Amino acid sequence: MLLYNLGSILSAMPRNRREEILLAALDVFGERGYTGASIAAVAERVGLSQQGVLHYFPSKDRLLAEVLRLRDERGLDVIALGNSGGTVTLDTISAIIDYNRERRGIVQSFTVLSAESVLDDHPAADFFRDRYRESREWMADLIRAECGPDLPGGVTPEQAAPLLLAVMDGLQQQWLLSPDDVDMPGLFRAFLALLRANVPPPAGD
Amino acid sequence: MLLYNLGSILSAMPRNRREEILLAALDVFGERGYTGASIAAVAERVGLSQQGVLHYFPSKDRLLAEVLRLRDERGLDVIALGNSGGTVTLDTISAIIDYNRERRGIVQSFTVLSAESVLDDHPAADFFRDRYRESREWMADLIRAECGPDLPGGVTPEQAAPLLLAVMDGLQQQWLLSPDDVDMPGLFRAFLALLRANVPPPAGD
DNA sequence: GCCGCGCTACCGAGTGATCGGTAGGTGATG
DNA sequence: CATCACCTACCGATCACTCGGTAGCGCGGC
Numbered sequence: 001m002l003l004y005n006l007g008s009i010l011s012a013m014p015r016n017r018r019e020e021i022l023l024a025a026l027d028v029f030g031e032r033g034y035t036g037a038s039i040a041a042v043a044e045r046v047g048l049s050q051q052g053v054l055h056y057f058p059s060k061d062r063l064l065a066e067v068l069r070l071r072d073e074r075g076l077d078v079i080a081l082g083n084s085g086g087t088v089t090l091d092t093i094s095a096i097i098d099y100n101r102e103r104r105g106i107v108q109s110f111t112v113l114s115a116e117s118v119l120d121d122h123p124a125a126d127f128f129r130d131r132y133r134e135s136r137e138w139m140a141d142l143i144r145a146e147c148g149p150d151l152p153g154g155v156t157p158e159q160a161a162p163l164l165l166a167v168m169d170g171l172q173q174q175w176l177l178s179p180d181d182v183d184m185p186g187l188f189r190a191f192l193a194l195l196r197a198n199v200p201p202p203a204g205d
Numbered sequence: 206m207l208l209y210n211l212g213s214i215l216s217a218m219p220r221n222r223r224e225e226i227l228l229a230a231l232d233v234f235g236e237r238g239y240t241g242a243s244i245a246a247v248a249e250r251v252g253l254s255q256q257g258v259l260h261y262f263p264s265k266d267r268l269l270a271e272v273l274r275l276r277d278e279r280g281l282d283v284i285a286l287g288n289s290g291g292t293v294t295l296d297t298i299s300a301i302i303d304y305n306r307e308r309r310g311i312v313q314s315f316t317v318l319s320a321e322s323v324l325d326d327h328p329a330a331d332f333f334r335d336r337y338r339e340s341r342e343w344m345a346d347l348i349r350a351e352c353g354p355d356l357p358g359g360v361t362p363e364q365a366a367p368l369l370l371a372v373m374d375g376l377q378q379q380w381l382l383s384p385d386d387v388d389m390p391g392l393f394r395a396f397l398a399l400l401r402a403n404v405p406p407p408a409g410d
Numbered sequence: 411g412c413c414g415c416g417c418t419a420c421c422g423a424g425t426g427a428t429c430g431g432t433a434g435g436t437g438a439t440g
Numbered sequence: 441c442a443t444c445a446c447c448t449a450c451c452g453a454t455c456a457c458t459c460g461g462t463a464g465c466g467c468g469g470c
Contacts, residue, residue: 017445031325035241038429050430052446060430108323115320118313118381120236129382136379136386152357153398162379162387163396169378170371174341176323177334181341182367191368193358194399222419243455255456257420265456 018056019070020046026067030109034064034116034124061123068113068127090146090192097168098185104176111172136161143195152197160195167191223261225251227275230268235314239269239321239329266328269318273332276315295351295397302373303390309381316377341366348400357402365400372396 024045028037039060040050057063100107114131117124139161143151151160167188175184229250233242244265245255262268305312322329344366348356356365372393380389 033238033240033321033324035238036324039431040428049447051432051448054431055444055446058431112320112324115317115378116238118378119238119241119317125382132379132382133386151399152402153395153400155395155398159392159395160399162376162392163372163399166372166375166379166392167368168371169375170373171367173320173323173374174337174367174371177330177337181338187364187367187371190358190360190364193360194356194365194368194402195358197357197360197399197402244457245454254421256422256458259457260418260420263457 017046017048021048021053021056021063022067022070025063026071026109027105029064029067030105030112033112034122035119039063064113064123065127068124071110088142090142090195093168094185094189094192097188100172101175101184104179107172108176111169111176114169115173132165135165139164147195151195164191164195222251222253224275226253226258226261226268227272230272231276231314232310234269234272235310235317238317239265239327240324244268269328270332273318273329276311277336293347295347295400298347298369298373299390299394299397302376302393305377306380306389309384312377313381316374316381319374320378337370340370344369352400356400369396369400 021042025037025042028041028045031037032041038050039053042063043050043053046053053063057066113124114128116122117128119125140157143160143164144157147157147160149157151157155163171182171184171187175182226247230242230247233246233250236242237246244258247268248255248258251258258268262271318329319333321327322333324330345362348365348369349362352362352365354362356362360368376387376389376392380387
């Protein structure tokens with residue numbers, strides 16, 4: 001579910017130490033997972049001591065929270081940026097996935113963190129639970145607007161929405177493991193083709 | 206020691222220590238992830254010392270490897286169980302997902318471990334990479350056998366296979382976070398309906 | 411029958427490394 | 441003189457893993 005989370009934010013030069021740390025932390029979380037990551041590793045990446053990082057963020061949990069908050073704040077801009085002025089469509093999302101293929105680190109960070117969040121008492125659980133809920137609603141609206149209320153096979157937009165998010169997540173998972181075997185953008189477009197297939201409704205109507 | 210005898214009397218199925226450890230490890234890995242899990246936690250769950258566990262499995266990596274092997278065996282059992290003697294179909298997979306809903310711990314273990322495997326140098330990376338590759342081929346065959354070579358929207362079975370696996374994984378992710386909001390089996394069947402939208406339902410039976 | 415011998419199944423104690431986090435300081439800037 | 445930025449030093453906990461045992465069991469020899 002890497003929708004808001006595009007990489008363009010990260011390529012920008014960090015303005016201050018705080019932000020520098022947040023960017024490094026996102027990288028490290030993506031490489032080792034939240035549990036496996038250490039504050040010291042983040043510190044090393046920005047040329048600080050571990051306590052230097054703790055000066056800006058009082059705990060590892062808070063650091064994670066701020067990393068996620070940063071993506072939330074900035075990510076919405078990116079979608080607006082992706083199709084300047086127009087409405088978001090399924091093709092916009094498709095374009096985002098195209099772009100994601102070149103930002104493996106970011107994809108991995110969010111895939112890892114969201115998957116890890118299902119662990120017992122994980123500090124990011126609420127974040128991702130809310131995020132999925134919002135995304136499902138948003139996607140259902142988007143699908144209905146584009147495909148109408150009736151999808152092939154009698155599927156509803158409310159059903160298609162979690163399926164679409166699942167496809168995004170699942171494809172990222174497979175792509176991260178075998179980038180050469182899995183054509184993530186092509187497969188996502190194939191899924192869109194399933195949604196948009198013109199199939200005569202089974203019975204009357 | 207009398208304790209051993211007592212233990213085997215109390216447990217319904219007197220399994221050996223190795224297997225006991227593997228089952229406990231699967232649980233612990235599912236709850237804390239591989240990185241976050243400790244050998245000591247596994248040991249405590251089976252009433253051994255940490256060194257007792259290391260007596261059976263020389264390292265944490267090896268323990269993980271054996272756990273995954275066990276899970277694969279069990280998974281095959283479930284498939285065989287789901288349709289005794291017959292060929293595996295998409296509905297068989299659907300039945301497995303029904304069954305999985307009542308086995309949250311197992312689903313979580315496997316979801317967490319597979320997601321974690323995309324981390325750099327993760328010991329389960331090869332396992333899951335191979336497993337996905339095999340599953341994609343197997344699923345493509347299965348879809349072709351059931352839906353023919355042409356799916357709605359011009360999608361091929363080779364495209365539908367990774368999509369189906371992605372849907373399974375992604376739905377598990379959402380379901381684990383919000384079990385009450387996500388009807389995993391129903392949504393999976395909705396995806397199957399998308400795949401079968403233009404094929405007439407099989408006659409007979 | 412019982413005695414030693416090797417084998418399995420563990421455990422207690424400890425290794426060095428690393429973890430997240432605290433306490434208290436220093437030096438530069440204002 | 442105060443505040444910020446960041447440090448050294450340290451803490452207790454925990455990590456995977458090693459070492460060196462010991463207790464019980466089966467087995468062969470006498």
